[in-house]
Amino acid sequence: MNEKARRLLIPDGVRDLLPGFAGPKREMENRIQEVFGRWGYREVATPAFEYSAVFDGDANGEQEGKVYRFLDERGRTMALRPDFTSPLARVAVTHLSNEPKPLRLCYGGNVYRHASGQQGRQREMAQAGVELIGSGCAGSDAEIIALAVDVLRALKLDDFTLCLGHVGFLQAVLDAHGVTGIAGERINHFFNRKDFVSLKELSSELQLPAFSRESILRLPTLRGGREVLAEADVLLPPGTDRGSLATLDEIWQVLEDYGVSRFITFDLGLVRALDYYTGMVFEGYTGGLGFPLCGGGRYDRLLGHFGQNSPAVGFAINTDHLLLVQQRLKKLPPSPALLFAAYNEKARAEAIARAQELRDSGLAVIIDTKARASGEARDEAGQRGASLLLYFDESGCSQTDLAGEASSDVCQ
Amino acid sequence: MSANDWLTIALAKGRILPPTLELLERAGIGCGRLREKTRKLVFSLDEVKLRFIMAKPADIPTYVEYGTADLGIVGKDILLEEERELYELLDLKLGYCRLVVAQKIGSGPFAGGYVATKYPRSTERHFQQRGKQFEVIKLHGSIELAPLLNLADVIVDLVSTGRTLKDNNLEEVETVAHVTSRLVANPGSYQVKGARVAWLVGVLEKAVDSEVTLC
Numbered sequence: 161m162n163e164k165a166r167r168l169l170i171p172d173g174v175r176d177l178l179p180g181f182a183g184p185k186r187e188m189e190n191r192i193q194e195v196f197g198r199w200g201y202r203e204v205a206t207p208a209f210e211y212s213a214v215f216d217g218d219a220n221g222e223q224e225g226k227v228y229r230f231l232d233e234r235g236r237t238m239a240l241r242p243d244f245t246s247p248l249a250r251v252a253v254t255h256l257s258n259e260p261k262p263l264r265l266c267y268g269g270n271v272y273r274h275a276s277g278q279q280g281r282q283r284e285m286a287q288a289g290v291e292l293i294g295s296g297c298a299g300s301d302a303e304i305i306a307l308a309v310d311v312l313r314a315l316k317l318d319d320f321t322l323c324l325g326h327v328g329f330l331q332a333v334l335d336a337h338g339v340t341g342i343a344g345e346r347i348n349h350f351f352n353r354k355d356f357v358s359l360k361e362l363s364s365e366l367q368l369p370a371f372s373r374e375s376i377l378r379l380p381t382l383r384g385g386r387e388v389l390a391e392a393d394v395l396l397p398p399g400t401d402r403g404s405l406a407t408l409d410e411i412w413q414v415l416e417d418y419g420v421s422r423f424i425t426f427d428l429g430l431v432r433a434l435d436y437y438t439g440m441v442f443e444g445y446t447g448g449l450g451f452p453l454c455g456g457g458r459y460d461r462l463l464g465h466f467g468q469n470s471p472a473v474g475f476a477i478n479t480d481h482l483l484l485v486q487q488r489l490k491k492l493p494p495s496p497a498l499l500f501a502a503y504n505e506k507a508r509a510e511a512i513a514r515a516q517e518l519r520d521s522g523l524a525v526i527i528d529t530k531a532r533a534s535g536e537a538r539d540e541a542g543q544r545g546a547s548l549l550l551y552f553d554e555s556g557c558s559q560t561d562l563a564g565e566a567s568s569d570v571c572q
Numbered sequence: 573m574s575a576n577d578w579l580t581i582a583l584a585k586g587r588i589l590p591p592t593l594e595l596l597e598r599a600g601i602g603c604g605r606l607r608e609k610t611r612k613l614v615f616s617l618d619e620v621k622l623r624f625i626m627a628k629p630a631d632i633p634t635y636v637e638y639g640t641a642d643l644g645i646v647g648k649d650i651l652l653e654e655e656r657e658l659y660e661l662l663d664l665k666l667g668y669c670r671l672v673v674a675q676k677i678g679s680g681p682f683a684g685g686y687v688a689t690k691y692p693r694s695t696e697r698h699f700q701q702r703g704k705q706f707e708v709i710k711l712h713g714s715i716e717l718a719p720l721l722n723l724a725d726v727i728v729d730l731v732s733t734g735r736t737l738k739d740n741n742l743e744e745v746e747t748v749a750h751v752t753s754r755l756v757a758n759p760g761s762y763q764v765k766g767a768r769v770a771w772l773v774g775v776l777e778k779a780v781d782s783e784v785t786l787c
Contacts, residue, residue: 353659357754
């Protein structure tokens with residue numbers, strides 16, 4: 161295809177949001193930021209691209225090769241942000257390093273990742289999220305999860321589940337059974353993808369003792385309420401580190417106090433990127449949607465990359481996925497009623513004055529661009545999708561209802 | 573939450589359907605109605621709250637990824653080719669065959685060249701990992717023709733008995749993958765309908781294991 165033919169196209173993995181979607185999306189993003197604000201999180205905005213080195217310790221190390229990089233005019237390597245966590249960590253250790261901890265920060269904007277070879281994957285995605293930096297306790301883990309629940313509920317979703325796990329648990333199991341190195345990484349990879357078939361094959365391949373094999377294979381099946389933690393306890397040989405289970409239990413108790421524990425399912429096979437997360441991890445799902453609505457966890461090592469060791473926990477929500485769900489559930493807000501103000505040659509000033517008053521009172525009004533006869537004005541209003549026509553002439557204002565609903569008098 | 577009781581499962585029409593239905597029946601899911609020769613593509617079993625969709629095998633990952641079906645039963649060859657983000661829950665050990673590299677008998681080791689296949693992505697992955705130079709020629713059927721007519725040096729295709737290869741004077745030289753039917757899940761369904769999915773995995777796993785001991 162030549163360049164000229166591309167003029168009317170957009171690349172795979174990006175999209176135009178048309179009327180009916182762009183507005184509701186912005187509204188949804190505003191509502192999300194509002195909730196973040198009510199929890200005391202302060203918004204920061206960072207550049208869409210910055211030095212590539214910022215992302216070296218990123219979760220997207222996991223997705224290596226997925227960062228868009230380019231050289232600037234001085235030959236320096238730049239990267240389009242693949243997420244916000246690293247930029248926020250950079251902000252925390254530079255501009256905000258003297259602020260008392262913990263820091264509560266939030267953000268919203270687009271992130272960019274290569275999606276080559278994958279069908280239907282977006283290369284530009286809208287995210288909103290929070291980071292709680294400088295606190296390592298279970299209370300802050302729970303705060304992040306409860307906040308995620310609050311956001312999803314503010315968006316009128318109620319059929320969702322947050323799966324909660326802890327990377328330390330799989331690590332403890334692998335350590336206890338002496339599985340290390342590449343075998344451990346592969347097991348982690350299969351857990352991450354929930355590829356239970358490969359996991360089973362690998363465990364036979366590794367010729368683990370029956371007890372180890374059983375315990376590693378049972379792990380991903382451990383899902384459910386708090387009772388799962390007790391079941392998991394059995395899988396760990398005596399003397400292994402049970403810190404992860406204790407932390408999860410503590411988080412659960414705090415979430416009980418928040419009144420949101422019913423949204424939580426423990427999934428001890430949930431690991432996400434093991435070399436990045438250091439504690440609890442979670443993902444939010446709703447029925448039928450094949451990708452998580454939101455996800456996050458504790459990443460206590462990331463700030464170390466920026467020269468300041470500090471615990472941190474956060475989550476991000478994918479607003480594009482949310483929009484898709486809202487659309488499917490038919491929960492997108494309807495466009496507001498639109499008024500159309502038309503006039504004849506004598507009454508333009510009156511029309512403009514009244515229309516502006518109505519706009520100031522919060523209504524949406526289109527003012528016609530030229531004078532027309534009233535019959536023609538009616539057609540014009542209909543084509544613009546207006547529900548109400550206001551027509552101004554020497555005798556004043558007359559109102560015609562176009563949507564078939566009784567409406568109050570807005571002429572005066 | 574009542575809608576969460578129902579599970580929708582996409583099944584592949586064709587060769588693999590009869591053994592799939594046998595397996596479901598061994599698992600206690602009476603799906604005899606699915607054997608009826610009708611053009612219906614959706615079946616509901618109210619007693620066990622299961623709904624079945626009949627689809628073309630290559631479309632099953634799509635139905636499951638988009639959540640039209642919560643789960644699907646599909647060959648590993650298609651999963652490898654489609655590269656979707658689905659959870660692979662269980663090997664149903666049905667329809668065993670292999671994806672192999674084959675060439676004309678006696679044509680010596682493949683150093684590189686043209687590869688004809690229905691599976692371009694799996695083929696690319698296979699030869700890339702081996703550092704071979706190659707070009708993929710995508711065909712939709714009768715792949716065996718390609719080396720005979722000098723369209724390609726080798727082919728990558730599914731074999732079960734090897735009969736078709738032999739009949740066409742071809743021999744298998746490398747295995748790309750072992751293929752059986754797998755139970756796959758949409759990640760959202762897997763999480764939100766966790767208990768139902770676990771039930772299904774449980775009964776199917778038992779049915780699979782009982783089959784294996786019989787052999």
